[in-house]
Amino acid sequence: MEKTTDIFRRRKLTYTAVFLIFLTIFAGTSLITEFSLADGAASFPAAAAWIAENLIPDQEAMERLPRILERLLETALLSVAVTVVAAVCAFFFSLLGSNIPHIHGLVKRLVRIVAAFFRNVPDVVWAMLLMFSFGQNILTGFFALFFTTFGLLTRAFIETVDEVSASCVEALEATGANFIELVFQGIIPSALSGITTWVLYMIETNIRSSTLIGMLTATGIGYLFDLYYKRLDFSSASLVILSIVVLVLVIETASNRIRKVVLS
Amino acid sequence: MALLEFQNVSKVYNNVTKALQDVTFSIEEGEFVSIIGPSGAGKSTLMRCANRLVDASQGAIFFDGQDVTKMGKKDLRKVRTKTGMIFQHYNLVERLSVVENVLHGLLGKKSTLSGMIGQYTEAEKAEAFRIIQEMGLTEQAYKRCDELSGGQKQRVGIARAIMQKPRLILCDEPIASLDPKSSKVIMDHLKQINREKKITCLVNLHQVDVAIRYSERIIGVAGGRIVYDGPSGQLTEAIIHEIYQSGAHDLIMDKLG
Ligand SMILES: Nc1ncnc2c1ncn2[C@@H]1O[C@H](COP(=O)(O)OP(=O)(O)OP(=O)(O)O)[C@@H](O)[C@H]1O
Ligand SMILES: [Mg+2]
Numbered sequence: 001m002e003k004t005t006d007i008f009r010r011r012k013l014t015y016t017a018v019f020l021i022f023l024t025i026f027a028g029t030s031l032i033t034e035f036s037l038a039d040g041a042a043s044f045p046a047a048a049a050w051i052a053e054n055l056i057p058d059q060e061a062m063e064r065l066p067r068i069l070e071r072l073l074e075t076a077l078l079s080v081a082v083t084v085v086a087a088v089c090a091f092f093f094s095l096l097g098s099n100i101p102h103i104h105g106l107v108k109r110l111v112r113i114v115a116a117f118f119r120n121v122p123d124v125v126w127a128m129l130l131m132f133s134f135g136q137n138i139l140t141g142f143f144a145l146f147f148t149t150f151g152l153l154t155r156a157f158i159e160t161v162d163e164v165s166a167s168c169v170e171a172l173e174a175t176g177a178n179f180i181e182l183v184f185q186g187i188i189p190s191a192l193s194g195i196t197t198w199v200l201y202m203i204e205t206n207i208r209s210s211t212l213i214g215m216l217t218a219t220g221i222g223y224l225f226d227l228y229y230k231r232l233d234f235s236s237a238s239l240v241i242l243s244i245v246v247l248v249l250v251i252e253t254a255s256n257r258i259r260k261v262v263l264s
Numbered sequence: 265m266a267l268l269e270f271q272n273v274s275k276v277y278n279n280v281t282k283a284l285q286d287v288t289f290s291i292e293e294g295e296f297v298s299i300i301g302p303s304g305a306g307k308s309t310l311m312r313c314a315n316r317l318v319d320a321s322q323g324a325i326f327f328d329g330q331d332v333t334k335m336g337k338k339d340l341r342k343v344r345t346k347t348g349m350i351f352q353h354y355n356l357v358e359r360l361s362v363v364e365n366v367l368h369g370l371l372g373k374k375s376t377l378s379g380m381i382g383q384y385t386e387a388e389k390a391e392a393f394r395i396i397q398e399m400g401l402t403e404q405a406y407k408r409c410d411e412l413s414g415g416q417k418q419r420v421g422i423a424r425a426i427m428q429k430p431r432l433i434l435c436d437e438p439i440a441s442l443d444p445k446s447s448k449v450i451m452d453h454l455k456q457i458n459r460e461k462k463i464t465c466l467v468n469l470h471q472v473d474v475a476i477r478y479s480e481r482i483i484g485v486a487g488g489r490i491v492y493d494g495p496s497g498q499l500t501e502a503i504i505h506e507i508y509q510s511g512a513h514d515l516i517m518d519k520l521g
Contacts, residue, residue, distance in 0.1 A: 171355035171421075174315055175428060176344035176372020181379035185368060189359045 055238035064236050065243075068224060072243050075220035076251070079206035082142055086149035087199045093150075094157035095183060100165050102179050111154070118151025127213045136218045144213055145206050156198045157191070164190035196262045200255035207248055265329055266290035267432060267464050268314060273323035275309050275488075283309040285488040287323070293431070296458045296465045298475035298496070301485035302508050307468040310485065311434045314466070315347045316340055328431070345372035348425025348463075352437040354417040358410040362401055362420050365409055366392045369427025395423045399453065415446030422453055426461070433457070435467040439474070447471075451478050472504055472515075 030036065096103055097111030127144035134140040168186040177185065214222020221240060228237040269290040275283045283306045291297055299307050312318035313325060316332055325332045327343050335343065348369070356365045370388060371379045378384075384392075396405050399419040404412060409420060418438060425433050435454065439447035455478055458465045469475045475482055476496045484492030484499075484507035492503050508515060 167351075167353060167355045168357045170317060171349065171351060171424075172357075172368060172371060173317060174344060174347070174349035174434075175369055175424070176341045177368070177379065178341070178376060180376050181371045181374070184380040185360075185371060185382060186357050189357050192359065 054234040056235060057239040057242065058235045061233075061236040061239045064228075065239065068221070068236075068240055068243055071221045071224050072247055075210050075214060075222070076207060076247060078138065078142065078220060079145065079210050080203055082145040082210075083149055083199055083203045083206050086146050087153055087195070087202070090150050090153035091157050091195065094154045094161055095187070097154065097158045098161040098165065100161065100169055100182070100187070101173065112158070115151045115154035115158075118147045119155060120151070121147070123148040123209050124212060124216065127216050131217065138217070138219045140217045141210055141213045141219055145210055148209075149202055149206060153198060153202060157195065160191050160194040160198070161187055164194065193259075193263050197259060200259060204248060204251055204255065207244070207251060211244055266326070267293040267295075267328060268466070269326040270310075270313075271324045271326070273310075273313060273320045273325060275306070275313060275318065276321045282488050284313070284320070287485075287488075287490055289483060289490060289493055291432075291464060291466060293464055294458070294462050295481060296455065296467070296479045297481045297483060298467045298469050298479040299483045299485055300469055300472055300475050300507060305485045306488040307485055308436050311349075311436050311466065311468060314432075314434060315344050315349065317349075341372055345428055346431045348428045348430040348433040350418070350421045350425055350433065350435040350438045352440045354409075354414070354421045356409045356417060356420055356424075359408060361406050361408055362396060362412070362423075363389070363392055363405050365420050366396060366423045366427050369424040372428065392423075392427060395426050398426075399423045413446075414442050415449060418442065418446070418450050419453065422450070422457070426457065426463075430463060432464045432466065435465065437468050437470060440470055447474070454478070472499075 093111060093115070097108050097115065099108075123144045126147050127140055130140045130143050134143070165187050168190055169182060172182050172186045210220060211222045211225065214220035215226040216222075218226070221244060225237055225240045228234075228240065270287050273287045274285050277283055287306075287310060299310065301307050309318055313320045314327070314332070316335075320333055323333070327347070330339065330343070332340070332343055357368070364382065367382070367384050367388065370384065393402075393405065396402060399422060401416060401419055401423070404416060409417060412420065421438075433454070438454070439450050442450065451474060454465055454467065457463050467475075467479065476499060479496050481494065482492065482496045482499055483490055484503065486507050486509060491507055492499065504515070505511070
């Protein structure tokens with residue numbers, strides 16, 4: 001009896017503590033950064049007026065559209081390629097970090113640490129580091145995206161694999177299936193829809209990220225944006241942004257379709 | 265010679281939980297044996313020691329005369345191909361079709377490459393469809409398993425086990441998630457397999473009345489030890505209460521019967 005009331009009391013205390021901690025963090029960080037909700041809201045109208053004046057694409061900007069689309073395609077294809085390659089690597093890597101049998105505990109921990117390292121370094125930082133070895137090159141962007149995607153997907157896939165494998169692994173082991181058969185006949189079919197969802201999500205994310213990285217590495221659509229922005233050609237720059245938004249929307253619609261097909 | 269023999273088997277999980285303690289019994293080829301006992305008694309552990317999904321901590325387990333506990337990977341794989349297993353939660357690959365799940369029964373005998381890509385001969389496929397028909401699942405053969413009812417899923421589980429052409433089938437609470445009607449269908453199938461194919465059956469059950477009705481012999485487990493091992497006919501009410509460590513009117517069946 002003592003024990004159960006104790007558990008409930010501890011849970012209530014935990015919730016209260018978590019709430020108070022969040023409140024403190026918000027108040028504290030607002031104070032330190034001198035961020036105030038009221039000031040933020042007050043500066044809105046001026047910003048909106050500036051946008052209306054400068055960011056509507058004009059005739060001149062429309063002439064640049066073919067060039068923009070070309071770079072956009074380059075960026076989109078890069079993101080898709082990176083995500084797919086990273087997903088394949090991450091899947092097999094994640095098996096070594098999951099709870100399925102035949103994997104040594106030490107390997108498991110190592111895999112999780114490596115994945116955490118890769119995903120906790122932001123892709124922009126990876127790009128800046130890699131610039132030393134590859135220079136302003138599309139390879140820099142490729143590897144920068146690859147590393148974070150790989151780290152993130154490994155973590156996600158470990159969870160997906162653990163979730164789906166609990167039931168089928170035991171049954172297939174009992175039939176005498178070996179590790180490879182277990183993976184290809186049990187885990188992959190069960191995890192496929194979860195994997196697809198993650199891959200599609202990462203493609204969307206990577207299109208956004210690769211725009212940013214492109215500014216650093218002078219490749220893809222990011223390079224164009226940077227160029228127009230620095231020339232103060234705001235209407236062309238905003239066309240670049242609009243085209244990215246459209247692309248992301250298109251990708252999102254497409255991935256929703258794909259998801260539906262895979263899930264059903 | 266006994267088909268399955270446990271000699272002084274003990275299992276300790278994480279150096280603390282004593283799941284099995286000094287368990288000794290043997291099962292002859294062709295027998296239908298039920299294991300009963302309260303939750304946490306060690307029934308599932310006992311069953312998993314037989315095909316080494318769980319490694320026993322102590323003792324020896326003989327399958328067809330060979331000590332399973334000392335086997336290498338290759339021999340263990342061979343033993344597993346000869347023992348089918350059926351689970352409470354069916355443990356199918358839900359996203360694959362019925363026939364693919366049934367063919368999984370062959371994985372232990374396949375080469376890694378053909379097992380990996382799921383390549384089966386025409387004869388193997390024909391055999392799978394024959395077993396599916398036997399289980400009354402012909403209409404569902406190409407359906408994905410997550411579209412089936414619990415009773416149908418369990419029949420797929422049985423079909424997968426039969427596909428292995430096993431000498432022993434281990435059933436871990438095969439009817440615990442099913443309604444009484446589906447339960448009867450499943451138990452009848454198991455009994456039929458046992459009679460017609462001469463496959464030895466070892467079944468964990470929570471329903472004492474079912475155990476008595478279907479098996480010739482019952483093993484009662486409590487606290488990791490065997491407390492009864494004998495013909496189902498001689499299982500008295502006193503013994504049942506001893507197995508479940510319960511008082512005279514504590515069990516559901518007391519009030520029914
Ligand atoms: N993987 C495991 N790790 C640690 N302890 C375990 C594990 N599996 C089972 N146990 C413990 O071993 C004991 C026996 O469990 P087991 O699952 O064999 O019982 P059971 O008779 O099958 O119970 P039930 O009827 O509820 O299925 C329990 O105390 C359980 O908590
Ligand atoms: Mg159990």
